[in-house]
Amino acid sequence: xxxxxxxxxxxxxxxxxxxxxxxxxxxxxxxxxxxxxxxxxxxxxxxxxxxxxxxxxxxxxxxxxxxxxxxxxxxxxxxxxxxxxxxxxxxxxxxxxxxxxxxxxxxxxxxxxxxxxxxxxxxxxxxxxxxxxxxxxxxxxxxxxxxxxxxxxxxxxxxxxxxxxxxxxxxxxxxxxxxxxxxxxxxxxxxxxxxxxxxxxxxxxxxxxxxxxxxxxxxxxxxxxxxxxxxxxxxxxxxxxxxxxxxxxxxxxxxxxxxxxxxxxxxxxxxxxxxxxxxxxxxxxxxxxxxxxxxxxxxxxxxxxxxxxxxxxxxxxxxxxxxxxxxxxxxxxxxxxxxxxxxxxxxxxxxxxxxxxxxxxxxxxxxxxxxxxxxxxxxxxxxxxxxxxxxxxxxxxxxxxxx
Numbered sequence: 001x002x003x004x005x006x007x008x009x010x011x012x013x014x015x016x017x018x019x020x021x022x023x024x025x026x027x028x029x030x031x032x033x034x035x036x037x038x039x040x041x042x043x044x045x046x047x048x049x050x051x052x053x054x055x056x057x058x059x060x061x062x063x064x065x066x067x068x069x070x071x072x073x074x075x076x077x078x079x080x081x082x083x084x085x086x087x088x089x090x091x092x093x094x095x096x097x098x099x100x101x102x103x104x105x106x107x108x109x110x111x112x113x114x115x116x117x118x119x120x121x122x123x124x125x126x127x128x129x130x131x132x133x134x135x136x137x138x139x140x141x142x143x144x145x146x147x148x149x150x151x152x153x154x155x156x157x158x159x160x161x162x163x164x165x166x167x168x169x170x171x172x173x174x175x176x177x178x179x180x181x182x183x184x185x186x187x188x189x190x191x192x193x194x195x196x197x198x199x200x201x202x203x204x205x206x207x208x209x210x211x212x213x214x215x216x217x218x219x220x221x222x223x224x225x226x227x228x229x230x231x232x233x234x235x236x237x238x239x240x241x242x243x244x245x246x247x248x249x250x251x252x253x254x255x256x257x258x259x260x261x262x263x264x265x266x267x268x269x270x271x272x273x274x275x276x277x278x279x280x281x282x283x284x285x286x287x288x289x290x291x292x293x294x295x296x297x298x299x300x301x302x303x304x305x306x307x308x309x310x311x312x313x314x315x316x317x318x319x320x321x322x323x324x325x326x327x328x329x330x331x332x333x334x335x336x337x338x339x340x341x342x343x344x345x346x347x348x349x350x351x352x353x354x355x356x357x358x359x360x361x362x363x364x365x366x367x368x369x370x371x372x373x374x375x376x377x378x379x380x381x382x383x384x385x386x387x388x389x390x391x392x393x394x395x396x397x398x399x400x401x402x403x
Contacts, residue, residue: 029164202247253295260290267303313339
C-alpha cells in the first residue's frame with residue numbers, strides 16, 4: 001500500500017468516524033426530545049384527570065371527599081401549566097378553555113371566558129391543526145358529556161426538535177472546515193518542499209554543467225568529431241535550460257503569445273533523436289495556428305516529460321503519437337502511447353507528488369507537469385484514456401487566444 005492509498009484510507013476513515021459521531025449525537029438528541037414529549041403527555045394526562053375531578057365535584061358538591069384543600073390542589077394543577085398550549089372542547093367542537101396560545105388580541109382579565117372573533121378564528125385554525133395530530137386526550141365527564149383536550153408542543157420542545165438538525169449542520173460544517181484546513185495546510189507544505197527541492201536541484205546541477213561545457217571545449221580542441229560535439233552542446237544547453245527552469249519554480253514565469261504547434265514541434269523534434277529507433281514518434285499538428293499565452297521552455301519540458309514516460313511505459317518498442325487540435329475555445333495536445341496502461345484507480349493519483357511505478361523514479365515529473373499546466377497556464381492535464389496492456393492518452397488543454 002503506497003502513501004496515497006494510505007491517505008485515501010485515512011480520509012475515508014475520517015469521514016466514517018465523523019459521520020458516526022454526528023449520527024450518535026442526532027440519535028441522542030432525538031431520544032431527549034422523545035422523552036420530553038412523553039413527559040408533556042403525562043402532564044396533560046394529569047391536567048385532564050384534574051379537569052374531570054373538578055367537573056365531578058361540580059356535579060356532586062356534597063361528596064364526602066370534597067374539601068377546599070382538594071379543590072385548591074386541582075385548580076393549582078390547571079393554573080400551573082404555563083408552557084403547554086391546550087384547547088378544551090366539548091363533543092360538538094365548542095371551545096371551553098384555552099391556555100398558552102399567542103392570541104392576536106389580548107384577553108380581558110375580567111371576562112376571560114369571552115373569546116373575541118379574531119381570537120376565535122385563530123383558535124379554530126389551531127384546533128383544525130391539532131385535530132390532525134395524536135396530541136389529544138378524551139375526558140369522559142359523564143355518559144352524555146364527552147370533552148376533548150388538545151395540546152400542542154411547548155416552545156421548549158419545538159426548539160429542541162430543531163436542535164438535532166441544527167447540530168447536524170454545524171458538525172458537518174465543522175468537519176468540512178477541518179478537512180479543508182488540513183488539506184490546504186498539507187498542500188502549502190508540499191509547495192514549500194517543491195520550491196526548496198527545485199532550487200536545490202538547480203544549484204547542484206550548476207557545477208557539473210560548467211564542467212561539461214569545459215570538457216566539450218577540450219574535445220573540440222583535440223579534433224573530436226564536430227557533429228558529435230555539437231550534439232553534446234545541444235544536450236548541455238538543454239540541461240542548462242532545465243536547471244534554469246528548476247531555479248525559477250515558485251516565481252511566475254514570463255508568458256508570451258506563441259503558436260502551440262511550434263512549441264510542440266520543437267519538443268518532439270528534440271526528443272526524436274534521443275529515443276530508441278524501435279519506438280516510432282509521430283507528430284500530427286493542426287493545420288490552423290493555435291495562439292496561446294505560454295512559457296515555451298516550461299511547456300516543452302512538460303511535453304518531454306510526457307514523451308519520456310511513454311517511452312518508459314513501452315519498455316523498448318512501440319509507438320507514440322502527438323496531436324494538436326482545437327475544441328471550442330481551447331487548444332488541445334494529446335500524447336498517446338502503446339505502453340502498459342494505467343489502472344483506472346490511478347488516473348488522478350499519477351499526478352500526486354511521489355507517486356511512481358518505476359523502481360528508481362521519484363514521482364515528480366507528472367506532478368510538476370500538472371503544476372506548470374494548471375497554475376501557470378490556466379489549463380488542464382489529465383488521463384483521457386488508458387487500458388491495461390493497450391496504452392494511455394494524456395491530454396492537455398490550454399485557453400485559446402485570439403490571433
